[in-house]
Amino acid sequence: MRSAHATQDTYRCLFHNVECAAKVGTPRTPAEYREVLARISADKRRQWYDWTRSIRENKHEDGWLQLHDVMQPVFDVSKLDLTATVKCKPIKLRLKDHCVTAVMCQIRTDHDKTLIRQSAMQKRTSLFALMFAEDGTLLNANQAALRKFGPDCLESNTFHLKDLFMEGCCPGGQAEAIAAYEKAYEACFKLGVESYRHPIPRISSKTGELKWSMMEMWPMTDPITGKPAVLVIVHNITQQKRLELQLAQRHEALQREKDALQQEARSLAQRLEAVIHDKFIPKSHIDADTPIDKTLNFLHAFIAGAEPSVQSALDIYHVLTESNTDLRQPVGLESQLLQKSSMDTEVGMSMLQLLTGPAAFREGTNPDPEGSSMPSRKSLSRQTSMLKGTDRCQQVLISEASISASLTPQLERMLQDADTNWQFDIFAFSAQAEGHALSLLSFHFFERFNVAEKFGMDPVKLATFVRVIEKGYDPQNPYHNSTHVASVVQMTHLLLHQGGVAKVMTDSQICSTYYAALIHDFEHLGVNNDYLIKTFHPLAVMYNDISPLENHHVAAAVRVMFRPECMFCQRLATDTALFRPVVVNQVLGTDMKKHFDITSRFQMLLKCADIGHLAAAPDTHKRWAYQLEEEFFQQGDREKEIGLPVSPLMDRSNKGGITRSQMGFFSIVGLPMFKAMADVFEGAQPMLDGVMANYRSWEAAAAAADNPG
Template sequence: MIDVGHLPEVQTLEHLHIPCWLARVTPGLPAINVEWCNAAASHRFGRLCTKEEQASIIAAYSASTREMLCQTTKRLYKTCLVDGGRTCHRVDPRSALSQTFSAVRSDVTAGDLHDGPFSLIVHGRRETFLLVQFVDSGQVVEPDLLRAGAMQMQTPIHSYLFNSSGLLLLANTTATSSLKARGMTDLANMQLADLLIEEGRRQPDAAEQALHSILVDKQPAYRITLRNRGRSILFEMWWAEDLVLLEPAVLVNSFDITSQKEVEQQLEDAKRQLLIQNEHLELRNVQLEEVHEATCQEKARLLEEQQGLQDRLKKALELHLHPKTSVDTATVADKIISMFDDMLQGKVIEMADVLELRNAANGAKDLRQPVNFQEQLMHRSGLSQDVGASMIELLQGDSHSSARRWASSMSSKRTVERLRPRRSTMDAVPSLHRNDISIAPTPRITSDEPEDAIVQVDRPLVPELEQLLQAASDTSSFQFDMFQLCKASINKPLSALGFFVLSGSGLLQMFNIPEQKLLNLLSRIEEGYPDNPYHNRVHAASVFHMMHLLIHNGLIQQGVLDGITMIGCYLAALCHDYDHSGFNNDYLIKTRNPLAITYNDISPNENHHVAGAYTMLMSSPDYYFSKDMAVEDRNILRAAMIELVLATDMKKHFSVLSQFQMIKPTGPASSQPDGHGHISASLGDLAAQQKMLIAQVALKCADLGHLASQHELHRRWVDALTEEFFRQGDQERAKGMHVSPLMDRNETAGLIKSQVGFFEIVALPLFKQYVELLPMAQPVLDAVKANYQYWHHVHHLHDGCSKDV
């Protein structure tokens, strides 16, 4: 037998006037094992029998009686403890309970035994007992009501239950303790009037009024406040039901209002004190901030004064030790920018320097030329008259570099507004359901082949290809499966996508480019891509696609490109790996390849890509669409393609990126956010070479565009590039050369680590710098980071190391 009498649920049973007990049931035994009974059961039936007494009584039963009892315990166990049900049966307690209780009173008549499950937590483990209740009238106290009673017994509120005559039926634990502390021990005879005390006197009238209001007038609630011992007590009363006797009753809760108000006052006082302390702290903080600001201002003033003195001293020493005899090649613009930088840094500007620069700017014809350049050369440089004159002719002649040709293009009348297509991308092609573009295999075209060998714009698009091209031209999405387009276009992804995009861009109409010539050129470029594992037509189409997305997600909006330079970007993407041998520059140089010899070991691949593409372009009137362009446009286009393609040489990566990092927006920010929530600053006022740098970095990002592909596609590109590396390694081994790192198919341990290193050293800095200047490309950076995290995770699993992005 275990002690469960201390549990709150069992204490509730203890207060019931109905005899009840808790037992464990073992199916197949002729008796239940009673663990506990309440006072009402002991009063009516006597104490619980011991196990020995119970065994002796059962032994006297006949075999049939014992078998019947065994069947009864089986039924009780299954019905109540397994199925969670209840049973009820009429019994004569003098015979049915004789094996459980020692002294069943003779005046106890037949009644009902109600059996049901009753769950308790004993020693931290939940157990289900059999709750047995003996009642004469059939009422049963449900377990939920018992639990509710247990909750009421444990609440800190003083709660009482009085019958309709005002006699106390039950008081919870808190109320009982309070009554006993006040000397009221005879709770069995306590009346409601004994509870309603005002200034030490019972209030029978108040008790009668309360009972009448609740039980007779049927008021939903009744409240009365009485003072006793200097405290105000609020009594709240409601109608209730005595579930034992099924009679009306009154539930009473009492509250010490004075204590509650004292606590509230204490809380209010504490809150007031905290507010006062907070005000003092805020005032002190303001004072400290004022002192700190004054200190910082004084420090800045002293530093500025110190810097000014140092600059004056330095200038004086330079003039004293090094009189001006050399040529100052700093331009007026350089000097103005330098002075502005000094002002932004808080340096003191000498008025004499300001006046000198003002006079120089006022008299200069070109702010990008050195100040008084001819005078310096002829009179202050120490050069002879002939040498000075020759230098002036050389450095101030009329020659134009590619950058200056870009400058003329940027200042031309063609603006971004002219790039608006006359029709939408969908409508620019004559009709997606009429004769548009050939997707049949295209023969290699030469200038000597007959006219009918040229690809014609007279074949309809199949539905699948049409849908893929529409998806690829959607500039709001940076994800596209170029392998799927290659399959749908019958291995013509470059010409199919290139024609679809360019014919819908408005550029053909702007520069009077015939669609047939464009298609011929695209087909010929596509044929110029060998079937390498990586550097093939699918890669070229992928780079073209990413360049198209970058053009329409920042480069146009921020004023970097105009019409002719946009054509240059598209063509550079199309031919950036034209006629690629599948070997890198180092291999070509080490093997004395004719390309390396031709280009003096300087970017032989990239030089060949652009030179080979231009040679092909000019080889036949069927391709040479730029022949009829204005000379200026033709020169700008060629200069752009050369500088863009040559910048894709990874040997130039850090040089290009370091220059790119110096670019800062000069135009006002747009008032409208782009599709990704960014406010982009205009880049339209940048210098031509800076715009060239932006376009170069955009093509570099496009060339590495597979780093932003979905993981499965990205992994496919990595596998293709790895196979191309392995093929070069095979050739190096066959020639007796040292196999280049990561190109030995027998040594693959470093491949995963190389991916992480490439992302960290090259890819992430590249894309981060690009997005900082052109934030509309943020989705590309996000995708690159996702693939980096994948490789980082694989590397972590492989080597057991970790590193944060």
């Protein structure tokens, strides 16, 4: 028997028998006692104080306690068998001349291992059913677990922690179950988590229904061996899973309803915008639907369950059966544009000439060789000199380093902004670039997005080529200059990589698109095709009045690329099957006369980029509009000089120029095309938003002009 005397929470051993001395050694001195208390953890120290207090106040509970937990401050028990336990009982002890309160401690080392482990499990919580060793063998199980897994599961060592995982019916089969076991093992025995939970699906042997169990695992130390172990409890969560499934199904149903409502809202908003914006001014309306559009709308309404009117079917029938119907041009475009009630007559003539050609050369009219509409010989001579003047690209030899050396920190930041900004300030960038905005942007995109690397381009020759092309744009042109082309290149890049068009294109097509944007207005003369045709310009004669400018842009750029110092990529130069067709198709598609013939996403991409200023910030967009108007005025000045009738909206002596036709251009050309692009490529929605903002600005200005009061 061993007892301890308690004085002011300091304990010392008073008596211990021979067997006790043999097992636990010499008692600690008071100094050693205080040293041990200071050294042990705060939790252990608090447990010691709580236990001694319960002894003094006679509130302790009878039962066997771990010897280490109770006697460590009083004896050195570090080498004692961990299975040893102690049972304590308070007693009164008479000494020589006084009585003391003492604790009689009885030590036992003959406990059954199962009882010790069971006691350890109960100490954690009564819910735990199983205890497993680190190697997965079963160490202990409560009565409920023994009934489920069989009474021999402890003695036979045939039940393994992995078996709990294998009981489930995982979708991935045995492989998924083993992976789940390995993950749980790592969490409990390697990562040292406080607890780990894993849901297990299983099929009921009675009903065949799917049921769910939750396995909870709590790491601990085996009280017998002192090695890592884990406590496990498995409880039924089928009802919880059913509720979760019902909630998930309800959430999915609500999400579908939400998506349907949002789609309906978008559809209504688009219809409303179509009603609002298919007009030039608030009081007029232009029907921009082509025969194909009308037919598709009719079929869509029919498929959706609507009942289209017989009259709408007859209208489509009559349009489609007319011999001169252009399926890709709005029905009755000419009559709509020239109706006085629809818009300003001059505006209508300008739009018609832009989209179909000069009125003097439309079917049913013939130019009079002796009339004032024919240019003089002097003017023809001047046009020949204009053609010679297009060869502005003298020998330019530069290095890749010369482009890189021209980059300032401000320009580098602007180039990074150009990668993602739909309303990039091209005028600010051009001012910083000091006349080299086009070459800097083009070289940046070719290098930054690995186009040059993929095609093995020579960087020195590429730098030379882009500078030569840049030099081919006349800075005297108010609109068709290198800054405009730099803007087109940047918008082309955004449509490819931010809009998502590049995802449906090959590397060769992407490279061809960058190239087409770079050269699409190369050596532009500052006048339109109608002017060249009316003046019998050598380019019009060379290309038989068919897109003379656009044909020249492509041909002249190819001649530059075949110069030895500019042959930056032999592969592209010889790739006649992919490269040239894409470039020719895209550049010729920028001719407004072919607007209603655009059928491919390649043509639509460059066409959207070419008029991309419609989506620019309002100040930038209006600056471009007025610069284009000035370029048209300059053409009107030339037409007056050589004795030709001035084209609609190109006479600067009249009130306003092409800025008067912005509502019509947006309605017939801009909005339908940008909307079609955004419908196919959702990433291009910011571009359409910018177009809509600028349209509303022109609409507000038109309304204010109609109602000055």
